[in-house]
Amino acid sequence: MPTSVPTTTDAPRSSFAIDVPEALLARVRAGERAAFEQIYRRFERPVFNLALRMLGGAHGPDGVEEASDVLQETMLKVFNKIGDFRGAAGTANGDGASPFWGWVRQIAVNETLMRLRGQRRHLHDVALEDDELAVDSGPLPTAAADAAALNRALARLPTATRSVLWLYHAEGYTHEEIASLMQRTPSFSKSQLARGGRRLRELLEPEKAHA
């Protein structure tokens, strides 16, 4: 079944897409703490932001603390596992190697999903296969441009739905990749995406939802 890619005019650009000099990675591989601090400084905001969005904790101290924990665990793994990284430092490589930022992002996503499962926030989200038939289309509500309103609406979504929305729309993962990350089917990802889009509209335009 072909992947249903939304009709986007402006494809998502990951906030992780940061070039890192190969020399810097070599210094980190050698265990140089100051070099790792540079890596940490470059990626701390993307990692923290991703965790906060997926965990849904943008409006509370608990969420900030959780996202900080994800940041720390992610960067610890980056430091401890950097010897396993076989890709390229930057993004404009000609040999098809995976960029470093993609590796960091994958660790951050996995760490966040592990935390969600550890806190048992995943299992109650049940995919309805028919959901994908109802496509979320049309212009976005005006309120979608209001960051505070959009944040509040996102926070009210079920965890799995919010995670799929963020991974797909903000990070540019495919349904197949999301399915692999969450140990679900691509249909699950598609249905969550469709359901999440509709729910976000309802939350941002309550008067239309009840009309």
Add this chain to the structure above:
Amino acid sequence: MPDTDRNDSPADWSGAFAALPMETPPDGGWQRMQHALDATPARRSRRQWPVWLAAAAIGAIVLVPVLHRTGNETATPASNELAARKRVPVDTSRPPLSASKRPDTRVAANTEPAQPIEAAVRTEATPRVATNDTPDPHAAQLHDQLAALQAESAQLEALLAIARDDRVASASGAALAVELDRRIGRIDASLSQPGLADVDRAELWQARVSTMRELAGIETTQRWLLSSGERYDGALVSVD
């Protein structure tokens, strides 16, 4: 404020999400990181043993009926290759290597889209990635086994969704369940690695199903004990 002054709606959800301000972590993160780097090995090795031992011990006592039943239903002849590898520990700690394969994903400085994730593992010594061009009875058996494991995993997920009740749980039962959830999370992280050979994938799915069985056993036992007025241990805790 910039957020409310804007009067143009984003074209799509990607645009709307991209327009959200990037959140900043609290101050002191790097200092915390340095302490963690210094303290991690000793702290972790001390802390995890008792939980795993408790999980193994209590799981063995509580789950005999469940394992007996489900084991009879799902025990299929394992492939020779998988059987031979059964005692090899599963590496659930290695982070996956990937960037998105989605063709419209943009990356920094208008460069080409992220390259296929297989490239990241190309240099690793993993020639065991399965291919479809040669008929291999072991591969077919592994695929069947994988499908059966995935189906059982889905059934156990559904069972857990019904059986689990976080509002009332015994302290030890909840601790075990959380630890098993974490273990499943680690397995899931390993399963999400690109380029996994079928035999590795089957091994991980086997580990996932086994852990899910343990978890389902704990949750259903807790519910059953609760319904009959008994409890897993002396201390009931309420979680809102």
